Amino acid sequence: MLADVKQSVQVRLLPTPEQAAALLATVRGCNAAASWLSAQMHAVGEFRRFDVQKRFYAELRERFGLAAQPTIRVIGKTVDAYTVLRANLGAGNYGPPGSARRLKVESRPIVFRADGGQPFDARCLSWQLGEAGREGTVSIWSVGGRLRNVRIIGHSGQLSLLRSRPIGEADLIHRGGKWLLHASVDSPEAPRKEPVNGFLGIDMGIVNLATTSDGNRMSGARLNRYRRRQQRLRRRLQAKKTASARRLLKQRRHKEKRFAADVNHQISKRIVAEAERTGRGIAVEQLAGIRNRVRLRKPQRAKVHSWAFGQLGRFLAYKAAQAGLAFVQVDPAHTSQQCSDCDVIDKKNRRSQASYVCGRCGFVGHADHNAALNIATRGAVNWGEVMRPNAAPPLTAGQGGSSKPVGPRSRGTDAIRLFLPAASS
Known part of the structure; x- marks a missing residue:
């Protein structure tokens, strides 16, 4: 089904x-109720939806004059916020247990913005x-x-x-x-199509927003130029400190976000259309937590933190589902350091942002293309494991060495099919 x-x-x-005034009063009233409820939940240490509703429902309705169903929605919104917070704490996104940042987050109740969504x-x-x-x-x-x-x-x-x-x-x-x-x-969801011709690997980056295992690169030069221009305009307007400058800043504050979303829509549409035309699935890196893993110099932080890689991944995922394409996320470890020909991993092989030269087999290519080839291969392996969870794992290199699959690489259709379920070969 x-x-x-x-x-x-x-x-x-x-x-x-008149309607706008009523909507504003509604949003602010609901967020004030959610902040009050959050403080009560934090004080008593009660975060289960059923228990919160049983304990605070009547008081919440009486105190803020909410109807029955909006009260339930406020409770659900607050409980969901604490669920997300606990998940982030468990994942270590606020630092290890006992760290100053984590203690600060744990010691304070969640506060909702007055104009936050309801x-x-x-x-x-x-x-x-x-x-x-x-x-x-x-x-x-x-x-x-x-x-x-x-x-x-x-x-x-x-x-x-x-x-x-x-x-x-x-x-x-x-x-x-x-x-x-x-x-x-x-x-x-469209009927799922078997990736009979393997996977189209996608390497995401800043210089090239997306590079496919076919060698096609979607340059980020246009988006990066636009962001630099917006940054210069913001800096100039902030320096003026006038009412008109503040008004212009307010008008322009979402332009960069909309522009980046439009670019990501165009890129994801092209990738999904190519995968559908060639009978392949789509494989991308699992990029969750990349901001915590990567160490950057101060001038690079703004550029990386404004990089909408998560949005591009989401667009690819839902468009692939609508087209009925297989979509997998793979382990990103060493995809840019591993040779797509001989599997050797050596960080010295990546000579620069764009250049990859294998010191073992002599393979020379664009670094992002090499990474996309590795992602395509790992996508095929992961898909085979998902479709046949009880099957024996793929062969690996010698004991004590790398755990990379041994066998043909992702350049040929027949090589990819070796990793796919028997029904698709």
Whole structure:
């Protein structure tokens, strides 16, 4: 049975001034309630949803004047925030136990921004979407009563998804004076296609945003130039310290983010189309926690921390699911140091950002292309292990040596098929 793919759809609300005031009071009231509840949960050490609801539901409703279902949503939002916090603590993202940063995080309750997003479900928010056109209306709960016929606009493709798919939870967001709804819709996953021709490996970076195992490179020069220009403009406006400069800064604060998202959409669309055309799956590096692993000089930190590699990975994942392509994440260790011909690992082989020269077999190539070839091979191995979890693991190099698979590399279709399930060969 095919699973549904969760997809986020963004539309914009066009409330009247009275409706906007009611929405603002609603968001601020819900976030004030969430911050109060967070302090109570932290004080008593109670974080399970059922126990929190049983203990604080009545007081929360009475204290902040919330209706029944919005109160449940505030409780769920606060409990989910602590679930994420505990996961980050367990993963060591705030440092080891006993460190100053970790102790600071653990000692304070979570505080929600006054204008932070607020989730609504079908009992708090209903949609009225016409058969055609770009507009519709919503009916939404507020602290001052139900707001009806609040106009919405959006891209025709986004609205068509809302008309044709079941709509789940929606987040009400106030950003830059604009009101947005981020709705979750269920899109049916396409029938899964076996990667009969192997995997298309993707190496992500800063100089080249994405390099495929076919040797195609999506340069990051345009995006990096745009970011440098935005940085210069921000610096100049911040130095003026005038009201008009602050207004311009506020207007421009999301431009770079939108530009980077558009570039990532274009890159991911090209990669998925190429993999679908050639009958392959998509393999990428598992990049979680890269900011904690990588040590950088101060001038490099801003560039790396603004690099939207996680977003590109998410775009690839959901577009691959919609196209029915196999998508795997592989261990990133030594992908840029390992030779794609002879498997030897030596950091000296990578002579520069772009140059890779193997000191053992003499292989010469672009470093990012070499890494993408390694990722493609590991993707095939991982896919075979997923499809045949009880099968014997692939052969490895001699005892005490590397645990890399022994056998043909990822350049030929037949070599890849050796690592795939028998049904796909």
